[in-house]
Amino acid sequence: MKLVAEKRQTSSKLFRFSAPLISILVALFVAGFLLLAAGVSPLQAYLEIIKEALGSTYGLSETLVKTTPLIFASLGVSLAFRMQIWNIGAEGQIYMGACGATAVALFSGLENHVMMITAMFLAAFLCGGAWAGVAGILRARWRVNEVIVTLLMNYIAILAVDYLIYGPWKDPKGFNFPLTAQFSDAARLTEYFNTRLHSGFFLALVCALVLYLFMERTVWGYEIKVIGSNPKAAQYAGMRTGLAIFAVLFLSGAIAGIAGFSEVAGLQHRLQHGISPGYGYTAIIIAWLAKRSALGVVIVSFLMGVLLVGGDSLQLSWQLPVAFVYAFQGLILFFLLASEFFIQNRVRLVRGTSHD
Amino acid sequence: MKRLVWLALSLVLALPLFLSLPGCSQQEEKTEAPPTQPKPEVSAKASAKEIQAGFIYVGPVGDAGWTYAHDQGRQEMEKLDYVKPSTFIESVPEGAESARVISGLVRKGSNLVFTTSFGYMDATLEVAESFKDVVFMHCSGYKSSENVGNYFGRMYEPRYLSGIVAGSMTQKGVIGYVAAFPIPEVIRGINAFTLGVRSVNPKTEVRVVWTQTWFDPGIERDAADSLLDVGADVLAMHQDAPATLQAAEARGAYVIGYNSDMRSFAPNAFLTAPVWNWGTLYTQIAEQVSNGTWKSESIWYGMQQELVQLAPLSAKVPADVQALVADKTAAIKAGTLHPFAGPLKDQAGTIKVAAGSVPSDGDLLGMNYFVEGVQGTIPQ
Numbered sequence A: 001m002k003l004v005a006e007k008r009q010t011s012s013k014l015f016r017f018s019a020p021l022i023s024i025l026v027a028l029f030v031a032g033f034l035l036l037a038a039g040v041s042p043l044q045a046y047l048e049i050i051k052e053a054l055g056s057t058y059g060l061s062e063t064l065v066k067t068t069p070l071i072f073a074s075l076g077v078s079l080a081f082r083m084q085i086w087n088i089g090a091e092g093q094i095y096m097g098a099c100g101a102t103a104v105a106l107f108s109g110l111e112n113h114v115m116m117i118t119a120m121f122l123a124a125f126l127c128g129g130a131w132a133g134v135a136g137i138l139r140a141r142w143r144v145n146e147v148i149v150t151l152l153m154n155y156i157a158i159l160a161v162d163y164l165i166y167g168p169w170k171d172p173k174g175f176n177f178p179l180t181a182q183f184s185d186a187a188r189l190t191e192y193f194n195t196r197l198h199s200g201f202f203l204a205l206v207c208a209l210v211l212y213l214f215m216e217r218t219v220w221g222y223e224i225k226v227i228g229s230n231p232k233a234a235q236y237a238g239m240r241t242g243l244a245i246f247a248v249l250f251l252s253g254a255i256a257g258i259a260g261f262s263e264v265a266g267l268q269h270r271l272q273h274g275i276s277p278g279y280g281y282t283a284i285i286i287a288w289l290a291k292r293s294a295l296g297v298v299i300v301s302f303l304m305g306v307l308l309v310g311g312d313s314l315q316l317s318w319q320l321p322v323a324f325v326y327a328f329q330g331l332i333l334f335f336l337l338a339s340e341f342f343i344q345n346r347v348r349l350v351r352g353t354s355h356d
Numbered sequence B: 001m002k003r004l005v006w007l008a009l010s011l012v013l014a015l016p017l018f019l020s021l022p023g024c025s026q027q028e029e030k031t032e033a034p035p036t037q038p039k040p041e042v043s044a045k046a047s048a049k050e051i052q053a054g055f056i057y058v059g060p061v062g063d064a065g066w067t068y069a070h071d072q073g074r075q076e077m078e079k080l081d082y083v084k085p086s087t088f089i090e091s092v093p094e095g096a097e098s099a100r101v102i103s104g105l106v107r108k109g110s111n112l113v114f115t116t117s118f119g120y121m122d123a124t125l126e127v128a129e130s131f132k133d134v135v136f137m138h139c140s141g142y143k144s145s146e147n148v149g150n151y152f153g154r155m156y157e158p159r160y161l162s163g164i165v166a167g168s169m170t171q172k173g174v175i176g177y178v179a180a181f182p183i184p185e186v187i188r189g190i191n192a193f194t195l196g197v198r199s200v201n202p203k204t205e206v207r208v209v210w211t212q213t214w215f216d217p218g219i220e221r222d223a224a225d226s227l228l229d230v231g232a233d234v235l236a237m238h239q240d241a242p243a244t245l246q247a248a249e250a251r252g253a254y255v256i257g258y259n260s261d262m263r264s265f266a267p268n269a270f271l272t273a274p275v276w277n278w279g280t281l282y283t284q285i286a287e288q289v290s291n292g293t294w295k296s297e298s299i300w301y302g303m304q305q306e307l308v309q310l311a312p313l314s315a316k317v318p319a320d321v322q323a324l325v326a327d328k329t330a331a332i333k334a335g336t337l338h339p340f341a342g343p344l345k346d347q348a349g350t351i352k353v354a355a356g357s358v359p360s361d362g363d364l365l366g367m368n369y370f371v372e373g374v375q376g377t378i379p380q
Helices: A013-037 A042-054 A057-082 A090-107 A113-142 A146-166 A200-217 A219-229 A231-236 A241-268 A279-289 A294-318 A323-344 B002-020 B022-032 B041-047 B066-077 B097-107 B118-130 B156-169 B184-200 B217-229 B243-251 B278-291 B319-334 B361-365
Strands: A002-007 A345-350 B051-056 B083-089 B112-115 B135-139 B148-153 B174-179 B205-210 B234-238 B254-256 B270-272 B274-276 B298-301 B308-310 B351-353
Touching (some): A057 A090, A057 B097, A090 A113, A200 A219, A200 A294, A219 A231, A294 B097, B051 B066, B051 B097, B051 B278, B066 B083, B066 B278, B112 B118, B118 B148, B148 B278, B156 B308, B156 B319
Parallel strands (some): B112 B135, B174 B234
Antiparallel strands (some): A002 A345
């Protein structure tokens, strides 16, 4: 008797769309055993996570603050994924976006709030886009694998930011510590309700809506989907795939770059090391869970925000190590990839050794 | 405006207290008069405010280094009977991210919060602004406010002593130093160490490799190996993990630890380590907050106050070196030896501290040059 996996002729639509939910539930279930092993009741822990992240104005505002960069980065990533272009470099694009916005904030000398914020936004958009655009040109012209290029450029971006904050952009009054000066009030996004919730969040929602309309209601969106599902057919239909690859990677990086803008202008108010604690990588998980849909991204980013903010309470209340939250994220991705396999394949038991 | 109203209101409410009870307030002043004498246990208990402390750590408590040392201090502090079991959160990213975690500690009831890494500075001040009745202590920064104090230790003192040990034990005259970030604290340590080395072995070079990380055992190990490859036979480090010690142990070199007594990681290679002893300071602060004498200040304690120490020397260190280190330890504690006393030259040979003088604390805190004898550059 043995297990065999065979390709499914058709995959169940219901299963395909419920897969993300199922993988989260299975991950919760498995993580429950980890919690039990640590002597914590899983149900109590999950309730505590929800209470911490959603149970008060403060908790909710912090969750939305956390959700904001995740939405931008995941929108960027999922746009490229739509065309089967694997942009793994959102992390670096966030850094470059932050870099562009900071350059404007520190050196433009603009005093008008609206002009300053607009200029910072555009700088972040262009910097993030240009960073991903490099991979776009390499891929479109010489078929260089964009996974490798975008991934490796993350490290370059982070080191470039380090260079700036240790060197030319260092705050002259900062005792030689690696931080830029704090931004002027003109370069800070508006905050609401006496919390840290800033206008970047609403910008993220607008951005998701625009991207949704772009994908579903425009010719370009249609082309992206066609090239993604069948590049040969697209070429045959006269679509300029090379240009599309570049444009999509540029746009993908530009949107991730806005996350950098929103973080420095809305939250950090300066450029420093570790401006993104891995949002660009979390975005990849989110884009998969959201099935690359713009509206799905908003929902899943919010759920991830709940997990990240609420995860703190596991440490606060039970002194569980921070590794638990990472393990949980890993479990979700693991079960999600597993579900992809089960969508594509059928697994069954076969009696005896068959023809092989 | 709101704050002004509150201030006026509380003043008005407090006024009768001063007017109606003059005798009482005088009596209170009397009992507080000799603050240097430790109060008897019983009276402390009676008046003590309960302390619920919270700690934010930059690494895991199991790092065996920086965070581990802070956590030892936390446990030491918990021995006070009015200190309730404290809460800590580990591996908190530096920057604005940390504000939420700090605020979370306070919301869970902490009335004394220690934020133990430089990158928490602005977040600490920001959160402290909304919780005026909570005391915040930030480690290794330079900003403070009404309810935020900062604290750090003169680690350069035991570093200098560890340099004497390293300089005495090197055969090849090449010493390697694995360093995290080019900030004044780390530069100061490298300089003090080098001055210690060259006080016994004037020809020796100290080679510096930057890792740009506080805690990453893999990168630290690579940096240590690269220094061993260029011929270093003694290593020192300013990192949070014991990876440098393990590298030295594997290659038969000697090593100076840091943060905590790390000899178990390198039983043969370990010589000594400049170490933190946070327990004394944390206990002192908890006492002050509890009896209401705490006020915001910038604490920079040295070996005299035993916030920083040199771990016991390995038996491999010869007796004459042991005696020399003991002498110099006593001199530093007595204030007769300052590691940075002039004449002090930088790498280019320029006099930085004139003969017969010592640098001010401000100069030390902003130290941004390598002294003569260091092989390496500070990224500018």
